[in-house]
Amino acid sequence: MTTVTTVTVRVPAKVNLQLAVGPLRDDGFHDLANVFHAVSLFDEVVAEPADDLTLRVEGDSIDGVPTGEDNLAVRAARLLAERLGVPARAALTIRKSIPVAGGMAGGSADAAAALVACARLWGAETDLHPLAARLGSDVPFALLGGTAVGTGRGEVLTPVTVSGRFHWVFALADGGLSTPAVYAECDRLRELRGERPGPPQASPGLLAALAAGDAEALGAELANDLEPAALSLRPSLRDTLEAGRALGALGALVSGSGPTCAFLADSADRAESLAAALTEAGVARSVVTAHGPVPGATVL
Numbered sequence: 241m242t243t244v245t246t247v248t249v250r251v252p253a254k255v256n257l258q259l260a261v262g263p264l265r266d267d268g269f270h271d272l273a274n275v276f277h278a279v280s281l282f283d284e285v286v287a288e289p290a291d292d293l294t295l296r297v298e299g300d301s302i303d304g305v306p307t308g309e310d311n312l313a314v315r316a317a318r319l320l321a322e323r324l325g326v327p328a329r330a331a332l333t334i335r336k337s338i339p340v341a342g343g344m345a346g347g348s349a350d351a352a353a354a355l356v357a358c359a360r361l362w363g364a365e366t367d368l369h370p371l372a373a374r375l376g377s378d379v380p381f382a383l384l385g386g387t388a389v390g391t392g393r394g395e396v397l398t399p400v401t402v403s404g405r406f407h408w409v410f411a412l413a414d415g416g417l418s419t420p421a422v423y424a425e426c427d428r429l430r431e432l433r434g435e436r437p438g439p440p441q442a443s444p445g446l447l448a449a450l451a452a453g454d455a456e457a458l459g460a461e462l463a464n465d466l467e468p469a470a471l472s473l474r475p476s477l478r479d480t481l482e483a484g485r486a487l488g489a490l491g492a493l494v495s496g497s498g499p500t501c502a503f504l505a506d507s508a509d510r511a512e513s514l515a516a517a518l519t520e521a522g523v524a525r526s527v528v529t530a531h532g533p534v535p536g537a538t539v540l
C-alpha cells in the first residue's frame with residue numbers, strides 16, 4: 241500500500257458566457273440560467289499530512305483572502321471530514337492566481353480543489369458534488385469544469401457540447417466587488433425601472449455557437465444580467481469594455497459579478513495582441529490571456 245504524502249490539485253477560474261438572473265426568491269436567492277465556462281487561469285491547492293488543519297495562502301494579489309476558518313478551502317476540508325467521520329488533518333496551501341473577488345469564482349474554485357485534495361489525502365471515495373453544492377452555488381462547476389448550464393442557484397449542472405477552443409482576454413481591476421452587493425444593486429435597478437424578469441433560460445443561439453465552435457457568433461451572444469449593476473457600482477468598467485470593443489474584441493462582458501471584464505478573440509494571437517493593446521490603453525490593473533474550456537479540479 242502506498243501512503244499519499246502530498247496532493248496538488250489544479251482548479252480553473254470560470255467566466256459566465258451568459259448569466260440570466262430571474263426574480264428574487266423567498267429564500268433570498270435568485271433563479272439563474274448560468275452558462276459556465278472554465279478557463280485556463282488556475283489556482284492550486286496543496287494538501288499535506290498534518291496533525292491539525294492549517295492554511296497558508298501564497299500569491300501576488302491575495303489581499304482580502306481569509307486565512308482562517310472563513311476560507312472556503314478550510315470550510316470544504318471540515319465539511320468533508322465531518323461527512324467521512326474522520327479528524328480534519330491536513331496542511332493546506334493555496335497558490336492563488338485567480339483574481340480575488342473578481343467575479344471568476346476563485347473562492348469556489350479553492351473549495352472544490354480542497355475537497356478533491358483532502359479526499360485523495362484521506363483515501364476517501366465519496367461523491368463530492370453534494371458537499372460542493374452545500375459550500376456554494378459555483379463550487380459544483382469548479383469540480384466539473386468544461387462548459388455547463390447551471391440552473392437553480394447555479395448548482396444543478398448540465399454539461400454543454402463545445403467544438404474547439406475559445407480564446408479570452410481578462411482585464412483585472414483594482415479591488416473586488418462583493419457578489420451580494422451586486423445582486424442587491426441588480427434588484428434595486430430593476431425595481432427602479434419597473435422591470436419584472438421572467439424565468440431565466442439559456443440562450444439557444446449561445447448554445448448553437450458553442451456547439452459549432454463559432455467565436456464570432458458566441459461574441460454576439462455573450463450576456464450578463466448583472467452587468468448593469470456592476471457598471472452602476474463601478475462606472476469605470478464602461479471604459480474598459482468600450483476599449484476592448486474598439487480594439488476589435490468579438491464580444492465583451494463583465495465576468496459574473498465583476499469587476500473582471502472578459503473579451504473574446506478569434507485566435508490565440510489575436511488574444512495576445514488585444515491584451516497588449518488593453519495594457520497600453522491603461523484601462524485595467526493587469527491583463528491576462530486564457531483559453532477555454534478546460535477540465536475542472538484535477539489532481540496533478
Ligand code: ATP
Binds near residue numbers: 312340348378498
Ligand atoms: P463569484 O464569482 O463566485 O461571485 P468572486 O470571484 O467574485 O466570486 P472570490 O474570489 O471567490 O470572489 O471571493 C469572494 C470573497 O470570498 C472574498 O472577498 C473573500 O472574503 C472570501 N473567500 C473565502 N475563501 C476564499 C478563497 N479561498 N479565495 C478567495 N476568497 C475567498
